[in-house]
Amino acid sequence: MKLVVAIVRPEKLPDVLESLFRADVRGLTINRVQGHGGETERVETYRGTTVKMELSEKVRLEIGVSDHFVEPTVRAILAAARTGAVGDGKIFVLPVEKVYRIRTAEEDQAAVTPVGV
């Protein structure tokens, strides 16, 4: 099992979700986060105060998948989240030691297999 962590642009989130559902990836968690990935700074001005915004709004997705699902998941995100400009985000694939599904107490592989698949 792996944990796929993807950080994407908020405006690309609908595309990413659609792409993931098409790839039969169900079960994910998202967070609104702020981060910096080398984008050119945005300058904002409020009355006399000019600021450079170093942090940009991003969305972080966390998806627990079985090993053979890592590839389609990553591909789905790569295809949907890309704009080509700096700041498109990152995908991390992390090893997972143990997974439990709370409702059934299923473990590992069974716990990350969507119901009805």
Next chain:
Amino acid sequence: MNNCDIAWMLVATALVLLMTPALGFFYGGLVRSKNALNTMMMSFAALGFVGLAWAFAGYSLSFGEGSPLFGDLSHALLSGVGLSAQGTIPHILFMAYQGTFAIITAALISGAIVERMRFGPYLAFLTLWSLLVYAPIAHWVWGGGWLQKLGALDFAGGTVVHINAAAGALVAAIVLKPRKDFARQAILPHNVPFTLLGAGLLWFGWFGFNGGSALAANASAALAFVNTMLAPIATLFVWTLLDLRRNGKATAVGAATGIVVGLVAITPAAGFVSPLSAILIGGLSAFPSYFALLYRARTRLDDSLDVVAAHGLGGTMGALLTGVLAEKAWNGTADGALFGNLRQLAIQAVGVAATVAFSAVGTFVILKAIALVAPLRAGAREEGLGLDVTQHGEEAYAQGEGAILVLGDPAAPATPLAAPALDSPRG
């Protein structure tokens, strides 16, 4: 001159001016948070740009004697607009009161083109539209033009303001084309309480809009004022029932919309119909707008905030029902079709048709002319990031985290003071 009239018209002018910020809240709540400031600025900017155009030339083009089709420039730069009487109030107060109408009419159009128009071209459009489209139509109906001579009844601007703005909005939405996310993603209102606040403040301001259109503190003003209270009440009631019937839930956005539709519908009729007729107009006007809203969302027309359904259909219902329900016993001027004057209904229809045609053509020409000089649309990337950041360099809900204070020239290298610099910018 009459001091009572002056006192009421001073208050009414302030009330109508408040409607434009109120519209900003109404519209601002309905868009996504990344476009909240841009949408509200589209209304607020009208205060500055249309307001100035009005003082310099718009007032004269509307209310200068001129011909049946256009005013003239005899009052340009407010020449001859002084403290002498215009009716029973000072000329300058009359000018200011009418100016508040020009401002909100232009701002109404913005609802059809939110979340995608570049702000510079929008300002140019707003200003030109108020001079080339609003001023002539205001002249036709109120400034001694041909519709006034024909006997069209438009108490406070059902055609001049609402049908006019809606026709412009329809054309603008078509010329600007749909937002890139339209019909592909769910685009939800980001702050429904703002929209309710806006609807409430619009209602409050509308007492000046309709009540003040009597241009005096008299019985006609009282009738218009009371009808402005009764009609939206009926619309809200019917709208809520329609909502409940459709999905078992009365929605807040629906309530805000229903109030505005009722206000729009009673605008042309306010001082011409009995209070019971006002309730009837309010209730009936809910139907076309309600079903048009549902239908529009399934089309390719991205009239984003439904200016056509609310103001176009609401205004048309009001204008035509004025022709049906006007009562000489209440207004002392003219009867409608229900009271034996079928001709009035025909005149009302002519007024609506002429306004729609002129506004549609005028709006199209102005937008295409501006498009020759500068692109109207924000780029796809700007649309994605939101127009607040890309057009205004501000955010409606800035977090402040990671903001580094720039001292002096923003183009110069940053001197980090407010937040520590990141050791490695690429983390």
